[in-house]
Amino acid sequence: MNWHPHITVATIVEDNGRFLMVEESKGGRAVLNQPAGHLDPNETLIEAAVRETLEETGWDVEPTSVTGIYLYTAPSNGVTYQRVCFAAKALKHHPEYQLDDGILGAKWLTRDELLAQREHWRSELIIRCIDDYLAGHCHSLALIRPSL
Template structure:
């Protein structure tokens, strides 16, 4: 049997304002975890559009991507305990509250604005190691022109 390997693609929004980063606290199979607004890329959407959609669904904010922060790969087990490789397209950008504010995705408990020190200190509660890595890359000023992600 020849099985083709396919990573799961996720998109994330890394949003900083006044020295604080917007995170969500969400229910997961491992309990309450912290994450940047993130989720699965849906069929037919670009990674930047997916990050904007996820930010709106999880935080109630309208996210405008300004740069690709990076492409990240991580391995873990999925909900069923199967090994999964995740490819994350993370974007930096700006956000403003939606008016009216939408209902947040099921599983999202709350949004939090956290300092880098608070995020670093809470690593044991992160959904994945990519949360802190993306914040660190953002703090370093990393970013690539949005055109590096070509969509046909």
């Protein structure tokens, strides 16, 4: 059996109780997710989180901590994802930035607003990451070690 987990990053950006979310088209419907995506070759996890956030939201961010590392198998396709979730602060918005294909736009939503839209979540990892962030799970970026 060939099993190849996918390494992904996600970023939690919070401002006054609202979280930066991405609305994207997936499987013909609009879904919500944190800014997230796959690690590219020759890229660090932190670089990937910064890049994905910019590409999907038009926001420059500065990662401040690691919220958690998650293993998730998507029920829709059986693919296993290892997600490294970062917390970051928003630095600058670029409203003219051309967002990635399939991205409908960025939204700032509260946790309650997200809960009201559960049927639009890309995965259950959305609320788990936010709840871990709100619970104070805040690990040093030094946890992420560069390659040799």
